[in-house]
Amino acid sequence: MSRRCELTGKGVQSGNNVSHANNKSRRRFLPNLCSVHLMSEQLNQSYRFRVSASALKAVEHRGGLDAFLLKARDLELSLHARRLKRQIKKKTDSAAAATAAATPETAAPAS
Numbered sequence: 001m002s003r004r005c006e007l008t009g010k011g012v013q014s015g016n017n018v019s020h021a022n023n024k025s026r027r028r029f030l031p032n033l034c035s036v037h038l039m040s041e042q043l044n045q046s047y048r049f050r051v052s053a054s055a056l057k058a059v060e061h062r063g064g065l066d067a068f069l070l071k072a073r074d075l076e077l078s079l080h081a082r083r084l085k086r087q088i089k090k091k092t093d094s095a096a097a098a099t100a101a102a103t104p105e106t107a108a109p110a111s
Contacts, residue, residue, distance in 0.1 A: 006081050009077070010055065012031065032052055040088060043091060069081060069084060069088055
């Protein structure tokens with residue numbers, strides 16, 4: 001299991017420990033990953049993700065998992081998240097088409 005956020009793509013960074021004597025040794029900066037269950041409102045189902053704490057905050061800020069995934073770029077998302085995004089988009093498009101077909105178009109009044 002890689003140390004990479006499934007929603008934002010945030011991963012391990014490398015850098016230096018710098019001592020008072022200016023000695024440098026390599027180190028790794030690990031992302032703050034949390035295993036969470038996020039609820040999809042469109043699909044009415046819960047999904048498990050391994051996300052960073054900042055991504056969890058961003059999901060809440062954007063209004064939930066569905067809104068976050070629809071706005072996110074595919075390059076950042078994991079394979080699991082991209083599949084879920086396609087399912088959500090398909091469900092939203094079919095729901096929008098159903099509501100458009102159900103409401104009759106208002107015709108211009110004849111004069």
